[in-house]
Amino acid sequence: MAGLMTLSRYNLQRKREYEGATGDFTLLISHLALACKVVSREVARAGLLDVLGHTGTSNVQGEQVTKLDVLSNELLIEVLNDLPMVAAVASEEDEQIRLTRAGRLNGRYLVCFDPLDGSSNIDVNVTIGTIFSIRKRDTVGREATAEDFLKAGSEQIAAGYCIYGSSTIFVYSTGDGVDGFTLDPNVGEFVLSHPDMRIPDPAVCWSANVGNARNWSAGTHAFMARLTSGEGRYKKCSLRYVGTLVADVHRNLLQGGVFFYPGDQKSPKGKLRVLYEAHPLAYLVEQAGGKASDGVRRILDIVPDGLHMRTPLIIGSGAEVDLYGELAGAT
Numbered sequence: 001m002a003g004l005m006t007l008s009r010y011n012l013q014r015k016r017e018y019e020g021a022t023g024d025f026t027l028l029i030s031h032l033a034l035a036c037k038v039v040s041r042e043v044a045r046a047g048l049l050d051v052l053g054h055t056g057t058s059n060v061q062g063e064q065v066t067k068l069d070v071l072s073n074e075l076l077i078e079v080l081n082d083l084p085m086v087a088a089v090a091s092e093e094d095e096q097i098r099l100t101r102a103g104r105l106n107g108r109y110l111v112c113f114d115p116l117d118g119s120s121n122i123d124v125n126v127t128i129g130t131i132f133s134i135r136k137r138d139t140v141g142r143e144a145t146a147e148d149f150l151k152a153g154s155e156q157i158a159a160g161y162c163i164y165g166s167s168t169i170f171v172y173s174t175g176d177g178v179d180g181f182t183l184d185p186n187v188g189e190f191v192l193s194h195p196d197m198r199i200p201d202p203a204v205c206w207s208a209n210v211g212n213a214r215n216w217s218a219g220t221h222a223f224m225a226r227l228t229s230g231e232g233r234y235k236k237c238s239l240r241y242v243g244t245l246v247a248d249v250h251r252n253l254l255q256g257g258v259f260f261y262p263g264d265q266k267s268p269k270g271k272l273r274v275l276y277e278a279h280p281l282a283y284l285v286e287q288a289g290g291k292a293s294d295g296v297r298r299i300l301d302i303v304p305d306g307l308h309m310r311t312p313l314i315i316g317s318g319a320e321v322d323l324y325g326e327l328a329g330a331t
């Protein structure tokens with residue numbers, strides 16, 4: 001028991017290392033982890049509680065039946081609402097930012113999240129996750145605005161995700177490497193299970209929705225041809241696509257691999273969103289020794305022009321992200 005490194009203990013140790021740390025950030029991370037534990041519980045019993053699928057109906061107790069992604073959104077917002085250090089949140093589920101109750105004027109932090117990534121997998125019992133990103137703002141003393149969020153990904157001070165799979169794993173970085181914590185459901189604590197995650201080389205898998213290939217550019221086809229050539233680095237490179245970004249990135253982080261969701265003829269800007277999908281995952285993957293680009297630009301250099309801006313995303317093992325740039329970047 002003495003050696004058990006829980007997320008709270010880990011954060012306390014880290015806090016001691018930073019002179020002048022107020023403990024605000026530690027508290028914020030522990031509240032995000034708490035929200036993820038609750039989402040994990042709801043995901044695990046979703047089938048029982050009938051929260052899958054539709055909104056707008058009532059369950060047997062006469063309570064409103066809420067879709068799991070809406071429920072997760074409200075849970076995260078509720079948990080952050082009373083933290084005085086959080087000024088506002090931006091979520092995939094909400095068109096506009098929401099100011100918090102406690103920190104709207106003097107909170108230093110802004111939090112972006114995708115409360116439940118992998119919408120198409122929610123109702124079919126396949127791995128889903130929560131993604132978050134934290135920034136500091138320089139406008140303390142007044143109410144935060146959407147513009148405060150529209151900053152380059154390199155300005156994030158922390159990012160992470162929680163994945164609800166065969167186990168629940170909370171992965172995060174504060175810019176000093178990436179650590180993963182697995183939820184021990186018996187004690188209700190996240191325990192350090194994946195210290196200092198680094199993307200192994202070479203890539204053993206690639207992930208893309210090949211169903212969209214008819215719309216891809218010649219360059220993207222050339223990239224896929226290289227990955228499936230069976231030559232050199234690609235002697236053993238398998239296709240693995242969950243269709244939940246956070247799950248595909250998690251696997252590629254652990255095993256080495258590249259995920260790509262390019263812009264194509266139908267959707268030139270791609271599908272994935274900058275602020276709460278691409279930025280946080282790019283931050284984590286870079287911290288683990290990988291890369292992330294939109295084919296031309298580093299993801300962390302993108303300054304979004306709106307809360308829900310989309311971007312092509314190529315993310316994972318550095319050599320493959322570079323190769324995509326060479327073969328398809330200009331097309």
Ligand code: AHM
Pocket residue numbers: 092114116117118119120209243244245246271272
């Ligand atoms: P979501 O945030 O609504 O779940 O949409 C994003 C998801 C990603 O998790 C995943 O990588 C992608 O959409 C899958 O898209 P597709 O179904 O087109 O393959």
Ligand code: MG
Pocket residue numbers: 092114116117118119245277
């Ligand atoms: Mg998503």
